[in-house]
Amino acid sequence: KHLEICVVGLNAAGKTSLVNVLASGQFSAEMVPTVGFNMRKVQSGNTTIKVWDIGGQPRFRNMWERYCRGVSAIVFVVDSAVPLPREGAVQSSGGAGGATTTDPSDPSTSWQVATEELHALVARPMLAGLPLLVLATKNDVKGAASAEDVIRIMRLETIANREVSCYSISSKVQTNIDVTLRWLCARSPAGAR
């Protein structure tokens, strides 16, 4: 079986680290930001997964939709080690793309931007119905947000008309990498949906 998936999320969320662990089992603390995109192939049993890993810096975010078209699933990676905002601090401010003034020193900003980027992406008509896996990574860090926190903060229950899952994972100590791979392998090839 051949699948194609696309991994997106904010810069330094941990996308490339995850893809490296999926592809080769290797984790490195020394990472360089992805410029543009990388493609890696992940083999699991008789399933080959072509993985598009897109840069998360603001200038690459407009590429996400293009690479997500026609894949079997979208993986959105968030950094769960970023402190959670105060209750109610993450609000919808009407879409992503620079219209929002952000304070980079404010941890609620990162959650808010991630939430806005995710909701803007899944609202794209071309991506309608694509299964979504939100991965809250870096759960090896003390005080990391749980999957339940992420579901609430990012309002994942409001994302309708597609399969949505959320796992808390760590690439560093390889927590829930197995369930992530099982979720990916269970997708149907694009076109077969």
Ligand SMILES: Nc1nc2c(ncn2[C@@H]2O[C@H](COP(=O)(O)OP(=O)(O)OP(=O)(O)O)[C@@H](O)[C@H]2O)c(=O)[nH]1
């Ligand atoms: N503690 C911990 N650190 C992690 C984990 N995954 C990634 N990191 C660290 O987070 C930083 C960013 O990781 P990357 O994988 O490069 O992040 P990215 O999402 O690919 O970033 P861009 O390519 O800029 O979009 C690196 O210092 C990683 O070592 C994890 O599971 N646990």
Ligand SMILES: [Mg+2]
């Ligand atoms: Mg990267």
